[in-house]
Amino acid sequence: MRRRFVIEAVMVATYGQLLVPSRPVDFVLPYSTVLELYDMKESAEPVMDDPEEDKHVKLKIAELISFFEDPLNRKKIERALQMPWRESSPLLLNDIIQFTIVHGIDNAQYGEYFDPIETELLLTAMKLDIPLLSDQFEFQDRLIEAEVPVQVYDIEDYEFAVEEGLSPAEWETMRDL
Known part of the structure; x- marks a missing residue:
């Protein structure tokens, strides 16, 4: 069975x-x-502090953009964009990795605590009832502080999340404590 995670596209490249x-x-x-x-690729602002790492990550960003612009993938994405909260058909990177694009619509439900991208990430995780992967400690802390009912894994715990993770029932039990 495939493990699903909500994540920012740039983290996949990073x-x-x-x-x-x-x-x-x-x-x-x-x-x-x-x-x-696209903004990160075009920006003069570095994505990473180290110039060599920044160059590498920007190359990976360009590769990911090319993957999404592949005609078959682009068609799947365009279909998903026709309705709010619609999921694309799977975009297959290889036998192990696939992407699903969601046409999330930001709403102000958590606007006081989170920026629009963060809001879409957490709403997507809530709506689809799947965990969120993040490397941003402040974001994770705000999720806990705001008592957002989303399971979040730090990027450093990715392999645990893939291998063992928490089942939805375990997550509900922990959330109720």
Whole structure:
């Protein structure tokens, strides 16, 4: 069975280990995070502090953009964009990794605590009832503080999340404590 995670598209480009999981994975990406890739590619602002790492990550961003612009993938994405909260058909990177693009619509439900991208990430995780992967400690802390009912894994715990993770029943039990 494929493990599903909501994640920002740039994290897939930034963290290479995400693309070599021990089990099949479906990365669910809000479309707004895919659009962010274009901004990052065009921007003079570095994505990473180290110039060599920045160059490498920008190359990976360009590769990911090319993948999404492949005619078959683009067609799947365009279909998903026809309705709010619609999921694309799977975009297959290889036998183990697939992407699902979600046409999330930001709403103000959590606007006081989170920016629009963060809001789409957490709403996508809530709506689809799947965990969120993040490398941002402040974001994770705000999720806990705001008592948002979303299971979140730090990127450093990715392999645990893929291998063992928490079942929905275990997550509900922990959330009720």
